[in-house]
Amino acid sequence: MRSSTVFDILVPIRVIQSNIGCFRMLGYGVGHFYNDLCASMWFTYLMIFLERVMYFKASAAGFLMLVGQITDAISTPIVGMASDSSKLPVCLKRLGRRVSWHLIGTVCVTLSFPFIFNKGLLNSKINKLWQIGWYVPFIMLFQFGWASVQISHLALIPELSEDSSRRSSLGSLRYNFTVLANLFVFLGLSALLNRDDSGGGITAADSTHFSIASIGVVVIGLITSILFYATTKEPTDGRRLSRLNSASTSPELAKMSWTNWFSHLQFYKVSFLYMFSRLFINVSQVYFPFYITLTASFSKKYIAVLPMISCISSFLVASLVSAPRINRLLGNKILYLFGCLFGISNCAAMYFNQTMVSIICISILIGVAQTVVLVSVLAITADLINRNTESGAFVYGVMSFMDKLANGITYQLIELLNPHLYIGLRLPSESVSANCAVFYRCVMSFVPGACIGLAFLVLITLSRETVGARTCRVRTEPGEIHI
Template identity: 35%
Template sequence: MEAKNQEDISFNISKKLPLKIYIAYGLGHILNDVCAAMWFSYLLVYFHMVLGFDNGQAGILLLVGQVADAIATPFVGYNSDKDHDWWIYKFGKRKIWYFMGTFLVIFTFPFIFSPCIGCSQSLKIYQMIYYSFFITLFQFGWASVQIAHMSLIPEITSNKHQRTKLASVRNGATVVASVLVYLLAWSILDISGGSKNKVGPDYTEKFQHIVWSVMSFGIVCSIIFYIFIKEPEVRKEGNQEHDSPNLSLSDLFLNINLYLVGAVYMSSRLFINLTQVFISLYLTESLDMNASSIALVPLAMYIASFIASFPVGPITKIAGSKITYILGAILGLLGCLWVNFGQGDDFRTYFIFVVSVLLGSASSIVLITSLDITTVLIGSKTNRGAFIYGIMSFADKLSNGIAVEVIQDIHNDENVEYYRNVLTYVCGGALVLGSLAVLVVNSKKKKKISEYVESTESQTNSITTIS
């Protein structure tokens, strides 16, 4: 027992966490991050333009993944919190889910960006069954890693400043991971194939090179995390229940703000994810740009998103979440409108990057402020905090999957302006919906939500680690 206490000393809240803990924790979600960047940015491009699936079939496969992720998230969260046999506690009730999830991600994701083994000449319906199997397992593994990694923050330390630093390190690692994906995509798709090439069936090996390159880096990061992050022994804090508001399920579901906050969060995620999903198809089909553009433009969006995240906190303190959210929505709407009217060589060469800055900045602002609004509903120590996040996550992932499938299913290949209209009206409409919802939820916040709130700061630190 003494040795165990020595091993876990870095997690004592009265001690300063060593630098290696921050670094190891930040590396722990990189495998998930690189896979997510590939999933949202290149899945539809790969299945439609490389493997030859029609738009509706590619949309169905993305929907399968989003539904699987939506179901897995609350399932993993619920079972991760449950009491388990002694051997699981010895292993670590969070880290056992992390280990299982990492295993599933490693052994399923490469199959998604590879030709159908033994069935590449079969009917598309059989290939869809094949890919759906690997996509479902991958999404379950991804959700397991996500939930386990997030839930370790309060396990590592209960010091709010240390939690903030852990969250910041993870966010920085997410930026590094996503930028790595886009840089590799730009390098492989542009240099190896020629800057004027268009994505087509001969790009199969190029996408496999990208996947294995970024996954190799992610696997090394996961091993470092697993070695250096020691999950503390399970301990109960006697005053925790007394400090936490006891929110019943009936009270929760009768609270109108649950649905209003859900609309804000869901609309924000719709704008962010649909922009990320369809920007590549817009570049290749509507603007007829070369292969390198599907790496450079998303890269510019992500860098702009990262830079824009820094002033959000100070602006929110001065103006409040409502005004800050609407400011971000205005930037996003300007970007959507510019997409609608953007034409010509100058737009494709220069102004598309200005549009990417507007869309990327808006993504960061509306995401951070929507998370702030969500944490007001959750509070820091409610007995339903994880469940409320599960509801938000379920609605977010399911709505995104359905939206992508509907958009892809009604697409007419002859309409080259289709994805321009998607970015303009669907993504812009999501921002309008989120703005309307945020106005209403803020006007009712003091009356409804504050009944269940004790403090929002530490929960914000936990939730903002979720990408």
């Protein structure tokens, strides 16, 4: 393995605009809104829906989450390579390689997501194994579609602009819409749950609320996706070489095929940074509702209210860090360092008993930490790709593969260690043991804390490196210039 490689290839690449207007930036930002709506329900409510509404055992709920994450993990590099290859049906080629896969993913999500938070034909008399089998194909189709949208949308960032601060702004704008999507879900579900809140936890009686919320997600998601297709034009192909980076004075850079990335040590470092960042964010999101109702002993309406507070703080912070001036002043690594500090502080605070004031403060801190970590790691990833957009989707695919696989395995391990494995016995919420409350306290403190700590160690190894800098040599033809 080596940190830099010499290549000798002349290739056609896309013509990238150095600047992108505000209208097109907004159009890009809304392109992941549908995915974000679905992800908000998937990560925040799937486990509690399966355990408290469907009365699945914790191990079964963890298995379904694992199936989804493995499907997503396998799909992401495959979609990434397919997107980079530009092999598309004739009817989709006019849209471009990224937007086409975005459309394919949107169709898959629409056909599957409404069935995940819906009992459908299921009832209590059907064997639990058959009930689990009912969900598997819908979860797999949903995760393939979700991965297709995610990878194609991420891969558009380095294609739409070559300026590092502008790319960071696109990532921040994308996250702003993620926050708005979460806010929409939490507001809607809060209104539904508050209608019959008797001070208890989630039960089978709340099934209708989740079904209505999932249908609303699909309707709003389709509208925003149409807006994305109407406002986002993918850059066209041009016959020239990629350029080294946005700060380089040289106009040339050799091609990076998907196999070339594996010879760069920096590729592995950023991949692990991305994986640990996503683990920190997703584990916190998945188990926060359990922490709220079982550890902190708040009523079911707070599984929407407190995440909504996190969303508001996320939106405010994302608006701040999205400013190009902030990015140029601090840089993505310093921003990520601040995210680590906020994240570790939050994990430490969650270990202690909570009052209403303290849980609100924790919710705010979660939003701040998750925003800064995600925005900065996406910007670091875009810097790694630099102007080698010909294989950008593959890079995002590999990183997402590691992220999803690690998440799925982590959820399953947590559920296998869950002291309340036999939720399928339909025990009332009052009989939940003190061990279960302690369990979720430890999960929310130690698992995300370990992830952000490991991410910090990876960041240290990148501190003296220029992310995305690669030494290369281009074979010249008559009239061309060597780098």
